[in-house]
Amino acid sequence: MSAKGKVYLVGAGVGTEAYLTVRGKQLLNIAQVLIYDALVDRELLDLVREDCLKICVGKRGGKASTPQENINQLLVAYCLQGKQVVRLKSGDPFIFGRANEEIAVLQASKCNFELIPGISSALAAPLLAGIPLTDKDLSRCFAVLSGHQPEKLDWSALASIDTLVILMGGRSLKIVVENLIHYKRSPNEPIVIIRNCGQSDRQIFRGTLTDIVEITRGISLSPAVIVIGKVVQLSPDPQTPSSIQPLTKKTILVTRAQSQSSKFTTLLEQQGATVVEMPALAITPPSSWTDLDSAIANLAEFDWLILTSANGVDYFCDRLDTLGYDGRALAGVKIAVVGRKTASVLQKRRLKPDFIPPDYIADSLVANFPEDLPGQKILFPRVESGGREVLVQELSAKGAEVIEVAAYQSQCPQQIDRFAWQVLQQKQIDIVTFASSKTVKNFYQLLEQQLLSMDGIDALLKDVCIASIGPQTSKTCQELLGRFDIEAEEYTLEGLTTALVNLNRSDLIN
Secondary structure, three states: OOOOOEEEEEEOEOOOHHHOOHHHHHHHHHOOEEEEOOOOOHHHHOOOOOOOEEEEOOOOOOOOOOOHHHHHHHHHHHHHOOOEEEEEEOEOOOOOOOHHHHHHHHHHOOOEEEEEOOOOHHHHHHHHOOOOOOEOOOEOOEEEEEOOOHHHOOHHHHOOOOEEEEEOOOOOHHHHHHHHHHOOOOOOOEEEEEEOOOOOOOEEEEEEOOOHHHHOOOOOOOOEEEEEOHHHHHOOOOOOHHHOOOOOOOEEEEEEEOOOOOHHHHHHHOOOOEEEEEEEEEEEOOOOOHHHHHHHHOHHHOOEEEEOOHHHHHHHHHHHHHOOOOHHHHOOOEEEEOOHHHHHHHHHOOOOOOEOOOOOOHHHHHHOOOOOOOOOEEEEEEEOOOOOOHHHHHHHHOOOEEEEEEEEEEEOOOOOOHHHHHHHHOOOOOEEEEOOHHHHHHHHHHHHHHHOOHHHHHHHOOOOEEEEOOHHHHHHHHHHHOOOOEEOOOOOHHHHHHHHHHOOOOOOOO
């Protein structure tokens, strides 16, 4: 008899793993099937097992989505197959989530299920914007409503409630405003719209019932939470000294790898920046494992293993594990790494580097190598194509035998992120950052696909500060974008953050 399946209806919260419940994370870790909504943060998808079947069922307003009947059938089918199924719903399952329909079908099919609450954007968005929904003087009650079908709501009653919180109301904002003013709500009533609550690219729009439609004209307001009421004026003024940080009022575009959370984003947000992430690298397995597998089978022949990136560490160690080896296979091999991040990722694998060059660049590794290079046999797992050749050339020139093997591929995404492209076009970006030459090349390629000419790229970036993590990245910026405006003194993400903080009074970003 097959194992008994179960369906877990899990609230994903309002963004990254930081807003997920402990129980929700536990269930994602054991899920055999994940059925998730379009608004679920992609970072959460990385919490499931490698063999977990992931099925996106859409459900985003204004776009094609999976019919609810099909979602119901998927839940029942996989449960009856004995699978542990996580139905991951944005926010909380019982707040405009249609969980009741799914539960009814599960009950009718005699499927086991469990409900796991999540943080609803109706509560989180105002809080993250500093807006209290209740106040002893200004708001003794509040109502949460959907703006999806405004014609079905009793606006005469709603207009009398102190504070209104509206979900899914971006497309019906004009109708909402007109109805409230019609039923005697003051045209000067404060209103705030929080877009992408809990995300790195969160935006906040403030106004009144009179001017908010004009303020947000032409801007996509999905997903967003709308808060209307006098409590809006209690939120901290972004201009007060207590809330001003070095990068407050700066919007920074971070180019990064797809499916990788950005430590850089966190560093910048801690300094007050608004961050928009733009995937500029797609990291995938190599076209063939043959060379890497052969090298791993013959590790005892090598004197040194060189790892120059976190991706190199991850793919090499994962392949080591897949082939049935562990750290003992490296017992006679010394390890050299380039960069503090690479060393940190290696140490998480319970491996300690024998050598880290003083400067976090490959050239420094050759110049400061701790042993005489003649006669040394070095294994170098690296990106399959497009990487720098200088390291191999210089090691070889000094007498080392370097065996290069493809450990992963680094490719350009097929298309530019839609939101990143939107804010670039609207001239909302103050700074664009690059942490590698490859991100510069791919950024240029993605823009070229949209603009078709260098003149168009120049115009798009005319008033944008271009920030580079180090000399090689700066060189690529100069070659492709015609300039770079700032270069980190220490070639790390922390160093680049420091450079931006120190530059905050410069004319480049003022």
